[in-house]
Amino acid sequence: MTVRMLLNEDEIPRQWYNLAADLPTPLQPPLGPDGNPVTPEMLAPVFPMNLVEQEVSRERWIDIPEEVLDLLYRWRPSPLHRAKYLEAVLDTPARIYYKNESLSPAGSHKPNTAVAQAWYNKQFGVKKLATETGAGQWGSALAFACSLLGLECKVFMVRISFDQKPFRKIMMETWGANCIASPSDQTQAGREILAKHPHTPGSLGIAISEAVEAAVTDPAGETRYSLGSVLNHVVLHQTITGLESKKQLEKFGEKKVDVVIGCAGGGSNFAGLAFPFVLDKINGAEIDIIPVEPFSCPTLTAAPFVYDHGDTAKMTPLLPMFSLGHDFIPPPIHAGGLRYHGMSPLVSQTVVEGLCAPRAIHQIECYESAVLFARTEGIIIAPETSHAVAAAIQEAKKAKEEGKEKVIIFNLSGHGLMDLTGYQKYFDEELFDYALPEEDLQRSLKALEGLPKPSLAKTGRW
């Protein structure tokens, strides 16, 4: 029985899908510090205008440039697997499929947007990209992409991860990037923090501030900033995974999909798989679409839909999204890529609309699921991905209870070979489940006071 469906180069999708064209209620604009909408020109020092145009585009289908396809062909189309060994152990009538994004050279879905962003920047004459990275997945992917395109790349890596995960830094350097611990003495923002807190472990918020500063203060004007999730153009680039998956499901003989699942930190791997199915749902299909997040960082399941900054230092515009507050510091779970206070505005809007039904899962259940997956399907997944697997297992069990032959698909967003410590702690019974006390949430939401409020308009059709 076929367990792995491939596509040839000539079957790759040649356009990205832009959900912003089809949202029942239009996406609300990002706002500046004065409460007025941010104009494309205001973003010009940060991003190249060709990507800013994508960010604000309402076109449904956006052509993937031939040269970007050439870059993607190195590892795409990626396989869609049938999880028949997991199904057998669960004794479920459900058929479970997973899109395997772990086979990219950087080991995750991140290069899908990294190579596109690097290409658009290069087209625009940019010579150097600056970015931040937490656990290192995004920094590795952008280093890889810049290497292929001959761009310089500077990655500000959160100090504690820089010290704890030296191998990620080596990956980036092997691809020619310059990876430095943040806070650093290379930016005003970094120097100020270091003066006050010389031994700080750093934070994603500080690293974003340094990367944006490095971009906008380049005296030659040849540097821009690059972000690995959250924004519309990033999510757009990821839709290739969902579009490929639809072709592959068809080749598997599936006519209907019942459940679509992805883990959600900033939202891009979830959106990449899910948005082409969200379009089907808008057009009348019955599909359960589930972004999965950690119980300890419950952005979509416990936080309000608000206008908030994307970073702790409040350097970014205000985005309409679910947010735990830009001061929120999530507990130290191993899924570093899901430890984010906000969420992609596009994903947020699908939740407001009722098109998606988010779910939060505890860390230990995620690791239980990851170990079962490794011992059935054979792949050791990233801690982030384990949230998607845990939800898929929940859905497969539900299908068994209901006696229904459901079709479930999830995004296997990355392998876990660079993040094995969490598995060790799981085996040693040293992992914890963290819940977020209501009073802590309320305290963190105080950071939102005085900020504008987005409209909660929704069609109510789902």
Added chain:
Amino acid sequence: MTVRMLLNEDEIPRQWYNLAADLPTPLQPPLGPDGNPVTPEMLAPVFPMNLVEQEVSRERWIDIPEEVLDLLYRWRPSPLHRAKYLEAVLDTPARIYYKNESLSPAGSHKPNTAVAQAWYNKQFGVKKLATETGAGQWGSALAFACSLLGLECKVFMVRISFDQKPFRKIMMETWGANCIASPSDQTQAGREILAKHPHTPGSLGIAISEAVEAAVTDPAGETRYSLGSVLNHVVLHQTITGLESKKQLEKFGEKKVDVVIGCAGGGSNFAGLAFPFVLDKINGAEIDIIPVEPFSCPTLTAAPFVYDHGDTAKMTPLLPMFSLGHDFIPPPIHAGGLRYHGMSPLVSQTVVEGLCAPRAIHQIECYESAVLFARTEGIIIAPETSHAVAAAIQEAKKAKEEGKEKVIIFNLSGHGLMDLTGYQKYFDEELFDYALPEEDLQRSLKALEGLPKPSLAKTGRW
């Protein structure tokens, strides 16, 4: 332009190729301690009889069981890539191809034989496999395979690697294997060493002794030993890579191959790619076939063709092979998988026959090549694989000098994400090139005194 050629499930080779059927002079038998040929029955406590039959088979084509194919389909057929970005930087008229074996769940070619061995053992009623591992590639692969087949797996990992590479151990445990540092107190061999040398860093020789002992002393008789390279049946299972590659080269439109390259430690990844081309050479094709080894462990390029033990403790039969002597301790290069004193008897015989032309390359040139490969083709390769890449680059430069449009293919045997320390040392200029002083070689070859000598018969046709 197509840079990655896939094959569908129905295009997978359904038979392995056994070069022993076509060698111009027959393979000489392994010998026991008494100097007499080892009989299949003598191997019964160590290996299951179905694998012993493969080990001694002279059939040219051996069917791959359907159930083994089902296991391989999880990641096979693997892609064949055209290295057009590397070609461009080298400005070579050569067309360079690489078989990408780094995409298996364990990250290398090793699972090709691990799943086959685990399956044959299970068929034979074996419940548990014991093996040794140095750097951890083979232990991980066998843990993966045993997990898929529901076999118990015990891996004796050389103490120094066990301590230096904790992530490999976590991989094995995630797949349910029991990984213990060797020497251990679980075997007589281990206890004796520990009594004498309580702080020994261990060695592959000791670990083999412990694994074989664990197999043959199981009171229930349900344990067997498994080896990841060197032996005929292991090499046989790897030929699927060369057979797939031939189909893929044809799809790329190539009618002729000029150069075939693989790194060689025990010889299995080299042989897997090369042996189907060796058959072409026996049948008259002009092909340069190059096993590549470290300059510091020059088995094929500097050692004699002898009868020697496969392990330091002299527990294995005597094999007819090139050997630096079973006492030889290679310098601490990063390509742990190539630090072996001997070589597959089949590979050795192709060298005796002049069918293959081995080459030794220094460590620093290998890392230079690996970094160039990462920054052109985008894949961070294992230190072992860097030897194949270095030779491919040498050959591409030679083709440029000669002005010839050669077709070069090499085996990308594994990714380097679990072995990044060597890259860091390369960037920090802390790597060394090690040559083997003639007097050290002569000292190590003393271990061969008194052992029987193999025939050096060769047809001299190549």
